[in-house]
Amino acid sequence: MVFSSPNYLISILSLGQVLIIAIFTQYLAVAGIPIPLGWMFIVDMVVVGNTALSLVLMRKLMVQEEQANLIRQQAKHIQDLEEMIRNIRAQRHDFISHLQAVYGMLQMGKLESAREYLAEVTGDIRILTQTLKLKSPEVAALVQQKAALAASRNISFGLVIETDLSKVTVRPHNLNRILGNLLDNAMDAVAFLATRDRYIRLEINEDEENYIISVGNSGPGIREDLMEKIFEPGFSTKGENRGLGLAIVRGIVEQHGGQVRLTSPPTIFTVTLPKAGGE
Structure with missing residues (x-):
């Protein structure tokens, strides 16, 4: 899964650091403790850096998810193509058997049975031909x-x-x-x-x-x-x-x-x- 990747974990840690620093800075301000200028500069750099890193990583995660969806769609597309090919091969494989069955019914004089059998067989072939459009x-x-x-x-x-x-x-x-x-x-x-x-x-x-x-x-x-x-x-x-x-x-x-x-x-x-x- 994409969300168990190292990029995702790093992004979470970066955002967590930003949150911890923000809470700690807010605590100092509420407690009335003077905040050195150097500390504020470091805080600003960490916040900006971690935020930028998180945004970059989240963007990568979105791209990875899109690629994963595309791969799944392509796999489904290939699966459906293979199903269609199997159906076509099955029709070809059964064709001789159908001809033999019809020939046998005609030999026995069972014209109505042969007509019904042909109607069913040609119906299957027609459906396959139609869907190939x-x-x-x-x-x-x-x-x-x-x-x-x-x-x-x-x-x-x-x-x-x-x-x-x-x-x-x-x-x-x-x-x-x-x-x-x-x-x-x-x-x-x-x-x-x-x-x-x-x-x-x-x-x-x-x-x-x-x-x-x-x-x-x-x-x-x-x-x-x-x-x-x-x-x-x-x-x-x-x-x-x-x-x-x-x-x-x-x-x-x-x-x-x-x-x-x-x-x-x-x-x-x-x-x-x-x-x-x-x-």
Whole structure:
């Protein structure tokens, strides 16, 4: 940790010395003890020197902390890139197996089974292809993970990406918080439906000035009187200890000059984020 470094300890000691000298000098003044001019000169030199040293060391600590944060971000970036590469390799590795399975079903005359199997396989490939359009591997990895989670819950996942988000002003960490909360909310909304009715859809588009992210679901509509309340911290229709996700989404979006709009039914959350360099 940066704050256990020698620079930090020296800075604390320097400030401690300044504090001790100041207290001792104040004590002499209150006690009416004459303070020699030489002593005052020494005190001034020590105070100025230690203060300057502390400021320099604190500046170094801030630089070290920034560098440490950058290293952590780069490590996360590399981890997400590696995850994407693993997904691509897995798709390539499984491709022959999928072809063999389809060929076997066709040989047995099971055309409907082959059609359903191909629909599922091509859906996985389409999701991977769509996410590769994004410039941010962190965001691409999150979308892939949420698509896989939806599949594990028997939820159909529609995905349309028509932009690379290259000019988005929101950092990947916060953009993932927006997407993650909206997608989790959508999956929760359809969890109690019959399997055939479970459907969520993510669209990422752009116009001249903004990026537009919409997340819809096939769940029950939201009453008009609740459309504003669901963005309030702690408000939830799902029970206790819930209701923070949408509040987090609105907070991040508005912090970056964007807007969140809700329409229902069907339930669609639309996030608008201004591009870098826009008004």
